[in-house]
Amino acid sequence: MNETRIKELLTSMPKATMIAATKYFDSQQMRTLFGYGVHHFGENKVQDLLKKQNDLSDLSITWHFIGHLQSNKVKMMINQIDVLHSLDSLPLARQIERYRIHPLPCFVEVNISEETTKYGLHPKDVVKLIQDLQECATIRVIGLMGMAEETKEESVIRSQFQILLDLQTQIQALQLVNAPCESLSMGMSNDYPIAYDMGSTHVRLGRILL
Numbered sequence: 001m002n003e004t005r006i007k008e009l010l011t012s013m014p015k016a017t018m019i020a021a022t023k024y025f026d027s028q029q030m031r032t033l034f035g036y037g038v039h040h041f042g043e044n045k046v047q048d049l050l051k052k053q054n055d056l057s058d059l060s061i062t063w064h065f066i067g068h069l070q071s072n073k074v075k076m077m078i079n080q081i082d083v084l085h086s087l088d089s090l091p092l093a094r095q096i097e098r099y100r101i102h103p104l105p106c107f108v109e110v111n112i113s114e115e116t117t118k119y120g121l122h123p124k125d126v127v128k129l130i131q132d133l134q135e136c137a138t139i140r141v142i143g144l145m146g147m148a149e150e151t152k153e154e155s156v157i158r159s160q161f162q163i164l165l166d167l168q169t170q171i172q173a174l175q176l177v178n179a180p181c182e183s184l185s186m187g188m189s190n191d192y193p194i195a196y197d198m199g200s201t202h203v204r205l206g207r208i209l210l
Helices: 004-012 026-037 044-054 071-077 088-100 124-136 154-174 192-197
Strands: 017-021 038-044 062-065 083-087 104-110 139-146 183-186 202-205
Touching: 004 026, 004 062, 004 192, 026 044, 038 044, 044 071, 071 088, 083 139, 088 124, 088 139, 104 124, 104 154, 124 139, 124 154, 124 202, 139 154, 154 183, 154 192
Parallel strands: 017 038, 017 202, 038 062, 062 083, 083 104, 104 139, 139 183, 183 202
Antiparallel strands: none
């Protein structure tokens, strides 16, 4: 890992939170990243999250869960995270409501590329879910998350990220108490400059940090 490069990435996006996707790093590498100024970490798997939290309990880390979350894993981890990036159904929200002690900032995951290999709601189903989520007092929808397809066609990436921006505008117009939807979690190692240019507030970087 290149300290100078990582610090340049941090300063290049002053209006966004840079989250290190920790599936690429072991606990010692994460400790090094923390020393470089990366204090937000995003894990994809529940067991890895719990292990790394135990290893790094002395550090003031903000923990994001960015992977697909199964309802049967909610109980063991939901009070261990600060932000969830992959809320995609009402049943999952109800499980969170059952076990979460304090309100949880959540991103609703949207399948903006409509690829069958990716999780997330179809764009047309997003507003309805967020309206239904108002019944869950511990769910606070702070924004939307989406992954554009891996392509070198910038116009395709921009058009898919634009879906999130348009949905965000629709949701904000509803003025729902628990869904301010002021944030956008979009952009990864291959497309983060485009995402940031379009207003992303949270970028999830992995390979590029190595």
